[in-house]
Amino acid sequence: MARKWLSIVGIGEDGLQGLSAIARSLIEQAEVIVGGDRHLAMLPPDDRREKITWISPISTSIEEIIRRRGQSICVLASGDPMCYGIGVTLTRHIPVSEMTIIPAPSTFSLASARLGWSLTEVETLSLNARPPSLLQSYIYPGARLLILSEGKDTPAIAAEILTKRGYGGSKITVLERMGGIHERIVEGTAASWSETQIAALNAIAVDCIADAGVAPLPRLPGLPDNAYHHDGQLTKREVRAITLAALAPTPGQLLWDVGAGCGSISIEWLRSHVRCRAVAIEQNSSRLHYIADNANALGTPNLQIITGKAPHALKDLPTPDAIFIGGGVTALGLFDICWQALHPGGRLVANVVTVEGEQTLFQWHEQVGGNLTRIAIQRAEPIGKFLGWRAMAAVTQWVVVKP
Incomplete structure (x- = not known):
């Protein structure tokens, strides 16, 4: 078994006196103590051991710790180090088999x-x-x-x-x-x-208490169209719900939203779970502002926004688990780059409303299979003093899973 040279001890507002005997022992036996100014100030004034104070960027301090691998090092942390704490960060760089983690009650x-x-x-x-x-x-x-x-x-x-x-x-x-x-x-x-x-x-x-008349925004796909600022390039509510169901977001997975428009697909992908990740690729400068505004207003500020035209803008992006193509399907080489980038088991969904787009999707379908679906939505709207059905532009959707 790996030697446990690094300990992470959670401390509450009651300081060192509130620690268990095991936690105090780990601090006492350490050769190097790491922490913020507040935690290091809890140590006795005559403590002459080496101290490392966290600095920005924190990666610099983590490198200092790793360089001392093998020495007995103790990190002082607030509360539970594994609850939005330094323990989570350190486990991304150092195997947990080399650590002892002693949590205090979390906030x-x-x-x-x-x-x-x-x-x-x-x-x-x-x-x-x-x-x-x-x-x-x-x-x-x-x-x-x-x-x-x-x-x-x-x-x-x-x-x-x-x-x-x-x-x-x-x-x-x-x-x-x-x-x-x-x-x-x-x-x-x-x-x-x-x-x-x-x-x-x-x-x-x-x-949380809503004011009278305030309608809640659902967590399920298909937010109201008026939840978004846009210039008309918006995947409508009904089609958006169908598209997200086809994309099937799973916690921790990454989506490429190609030709993102106002960002509605990637935003609702992110809203499905806090650990989901998404990249929105858009070339239109005014729509890029819409994406940023919508992401902030709807609680997904971590949406990564890429300026550029596909397929060139897709180079060097992290490997996606799912790809949605909402615009630019006829761009030369787009399918090949997207298909190569997908993980096995990854999902590709494309929506088009033009004949040329349909022809492209049919060609892709001929290459790798998948399912083609025509989505036709009609909404009731006033016609004089009566109601009549107004058809939205039909959407052809192609869904395929990479084997």
Whole structure:
């Protein structure tokens, strides 16, 4: 078995005295101590061991740790190192077989205990070093959210997002320095939030309450068309739902959205699960702005946006698990590049509305098979004082799984 030379010890606001005997022993036996200024300050003033303080970028500090592989090193962390913590980052670089990880209660566990909320029935997220617009995709009537803050300003930012979204009546509870002698709880509502004297170390609990008449945005594919800003290049709601079902997003998988338009397909792919990833490729400059605006408004700010025309813009992108082609199917060489890029078992879905596009899809179908489907949607619209059916442009969809 690999020697466990690296230990990661979670510490609460009660400091070293709150640690178990095993955790204290790991700290005492270490030759090198790693941590932020706050954690290193918990050590005795006469502690002469080598210290490594986290610096930006954090990869530099991780390289310092790896260079000392074999020495006894202890990393001091906040709460549970494997809950949005440094432990997650370190396990991406160092085998867990070389580590001992001792967690303290996480911020989420402490907050649940204070509020009496079941931790398995709440939504948890971190806004620490992450875009605040991530919050958008977690908001729905009755949701209970536990949020890791970036600092003292995060509660006000969250309150503003909730209010603008139509959830101004939501109850906000800010929990400061949980587990220590300076613990404090501040309560209010999103629309009336005005508290400015907030400790930098805080967590936010939100009980989401929708204003009267506010319609929730579903998590399932097929958001209302008016949820998007666009110039007409929008995969309509019904077709979008069918397309996402064909793409079959799975947590952790990567989508290429080729000819992304306003980004609706990649955005709803990302909304299906927090671990999904997507790249939107678009050449039209005004549509690129639509994609960015829609991604922020709908809680998917991590959507990667690539400027360029396929197939040239597809070079050097990470290997996708699924590809959607919503525009430019007639571009020379596009299918070959997409097909080669896909993982075995990967899915390719293409939608077209033109005869030329259909001809291209038929040629691709002749090469590798798959299924061709014609999607025809009619919506009831006023005709004078009556209602009549207005047909949307029929969409031909090709779906294929790479063997």
